[in-house]
Amino acid sequence: MSGALSPERQKLRQVIAQAEQERNVALIKSLMKFSFDNDCFEELLELNRIVERFSDSNRGVDLSRALLERNPNLPSVLIVALPRSGSTYLRDSVINTWGFKNYLCYNSNELGFTECDGLYSSKLGLGGLISRMHSEAKAAELEKIEQSGISKLVLLIRNPIDSTVSLLRREGLENPDQDRAKQLVRQNITWLRDWKDQKDRLKDRCLVLRYEDAVRDWAGAVRDVGEFYGLDRLEPVVAGEQSKNRFNLDLDLGDDLHERIMQGESCLGIEEFYRW
Structure with a gap:
């Protein structure tokens, strides 16, 4: 020093x-x-x-x-997503393209968190930082986000059935308990529905990106983020070669696990609901 x-x-x-x-x-x-x-x-x-x-x-x-x-001349970027929706890949690609620094947190309670217990502050809004989190769209959560100095956010969404299948597979559960699987689906549907309601309130302060569209064109998704935050128009530098097992749109569709999770009234109409 x-x-x-x-x-x-x-x-x-x-x-x-x-x-x-x-x-x-x-x-x-x-x-x-x-x-x-x-x-x-x-x-x-x-x-x-x-x-x-x-x-x-x-x-x-x-x-x-x-x-x-960090570069204080850059804004701070916040990506909100369900687990297994590509948020890490999108974050890393934005870092590679514009030089943001990663601000590690998983939900709004960790905004300003370091290893010291009870240490909270509003540093994310300083600029030049990027973070991703899985926060729910509750009033208290949004208040914490706004208090951190973040005025705009990226909402990265994925079909809740597919994200559930992907999460179960990451946990090594090819034959999960049916109640456990349906509980995850209901949680993911609720998360998506609540953010849909909040998106209407946030209006132009929220950019909605779909996992399915991003997988087809990650560079395009990165460009959308840059345009949303008013960043320099640079050629996107995506985060390495995409893994077939990680970003394959056909991976979770039509197989036994996917079909078993789709059974039940809680999943009826989800395909139509998801396309908001």
């Missing part, structure tokens, strides 16, 4: 050195929260390096590096 520092930051670094020498974890966590809340990202990075030496986790370090290395 170098450069001209205010007396306050000089004192902070002295305390950091003391905490490291004493291996005082409680003090380190307290200093992490202070540094995070006061935009002392270089000090936060140093604290995370200390934590990394004390444990096997490096999640906080990744966050600090993202905050330090």
